[in-house]
Amino acid sequence: MADEFAKGFGILTAAGLGWMVLAGWYTTDSFEEGQLLGTPPSDPGIYGQVALMLKDALFWFAILGALTFWVIIPLINETRDALDERGS
Amino acid sequence: MSDNDTPETETDGGTGIVPPDDETPTWSERKERSQGLSRLTYEYFERARREDQDLRQESSYVERDVLGFPAWPHEMIRNLALSSFFIGMVLFLSATLPPEMLPPADASSTPSVILPDWYLYWSFGLLKLGPLNPELALLGGQKLMADRTYGVLANLVVVGVITIVPFLNKGSARRPVEQPFWAAVGVFGVVFAFTIAALSVKNLVPIGSHLLFDLTFLLPFVFGFITYAVLKSMREGYMFTLNRRYYRLRPPK
Numbered sequence: 001m002a003d004e005f006a007k008g009f010g011i012l013t014a015a016g017l018g019w020m021v022l023a024g025w026y027t028t029d030s031f032e033e034g035q036l037l038g039t040p041p042s043d044p045g046i047y048g049q050v051a052l053m054l055k056d057a058l059f060w061f062a063i064l065g066a067l068t069f070w071v072i073i074p075l076i077n078e079t080r081d082a083l084d085e086r087g088s
Numbered sequence: 089m090s091d092n093d094t095p096e097t098e099t100d101g102g103t104g105i106v107p108p109d110d111e112t113p114t115w116s117e118r119k120e121r122s123q124g125l126s127r128l129t130y131e132y133f134e135r136a137r138r139e140d141q142d143l144r145q146e147s148s149y150v151e152r153d154v155l156g157f158p159a160w161p162h163e164m165i166r167n168l169a170l171s172s173f174f175i176g177m178v179l180f181l182s183a184t185l186p187p188e189m190l191p192p193a194d195a196s197s198t199p200s201v202i203l204p205d206w207y208l209y210w211s212f213g214l215l216k217l218g219p220l221n222p223e224l225a226l227l228g229g230q231k232l233m234a235d236r237t238y239g240v241l242a243n244l245v246v247v248g249v250i251t252i253v254p255f256l257n258k259g260s261a262r263r264p265v266e267q268p269f270w271a272a273v274g275v276f277g278v279v280f281a282f283t284i285a286a287l288s289v290k291n292l293v294p295i296g297s298h299l300l301f302d303l304t305f306l307l308p309f310v311f312g313f314i315t316y317a318v319l320k321s322m323r324e325g326y327m328f329t330l331n332r333r334y335y336r337l338r339p340p341k
């Protein structure tokens with residue numbers, strides 16, 4: 001249980017950190033308001049395109065990865081235990 | 089340490105930690121901890137215990153009963169790991185996201201929004217309790233004190249309540265489920281801290297001012313009641329599990 005929490009938390013923080021850095025580079029117009037969520041540049045260049053895609057990938061990895069370890073895997077384990085208990 | 093003909097005193101490495109008989113894990117139980125974190129902790133402590141024992145047997149020092157691990161390397165390696173992590177984090181963030189250099193402060197122009205730092209919003213919100221200041225019929229509809237005095241008094245009351253919290257309930261409960269009422273009081277306080285902070289920035293909160301004022305005092309009660317109900321209904325199952333575990337560990341004779 002604690003292992004699963006640590007894995008999900010590690011994914012959330014590590015991927016979130018990467019997302020935050022890339023969003024700070026590419027989609028931050030100003031740190032006063034709307035930081036990290038600004039509009040992406042219209043002509044980012046090849047590196048920029050890669051970075052923007054990586055940013056989105058990291059964002060969803062942070063959310064889905066944490067959800068996987070905190071919700072889905074425990075749910076599967078609980079279901080399996082319940083089924084085992086019912087079967088035996 | 090002892091002569092060969094006298095039997096050696098059996099110790100567990102001399103840590104002085106002697107668990108009660110019915111809690112001592114057997115060797116087979118220890119070997120069952122064969123995977124994951126439990127395996128890691130088990131190996132760590134076993135190795136540490138073994139190293140400790142070897143050191144004691146090699147050394148010429150008088151055996152002492154020491155409760156704990158030596159600072160080097162056990163504690164020091166952990167501390168170095170933690171410090172390296174945080175130093176690395178500071179370096180990483182300052183290299184990748186250096187803070188923006190804002191223009192210098194202009195003393196001759198007043199900013200449009202004046203607010204204290206975020207952690208003082210609750211106190212700032214308590215200054216906006218004017219609508220609660222009663223108009224007394226005895227004084228002919230006058231207020232006893234100005235709204236601003238009322239707000240300052242509200243600060244004193246809240247700080248006073250927080251001050252007596254440590255003396256309120258010195259029970260032995262370790263989990264909220266053991267004392268639902270006090271847990272509900274705690275949730276009330278936490279939620280009130282957030283709602284009163286939201287009240288202080290009511291110009292920036294996108295809901296009506298009157299609704300926000302009502303919610304400020306309603307939401308803490310709502311969340312407190314929900315907490316109480318949930319914990320109260322959880323308590324029976326919790327006590328059942330606790331008792332079952334207890335009697336499994338110490339079967340009634």
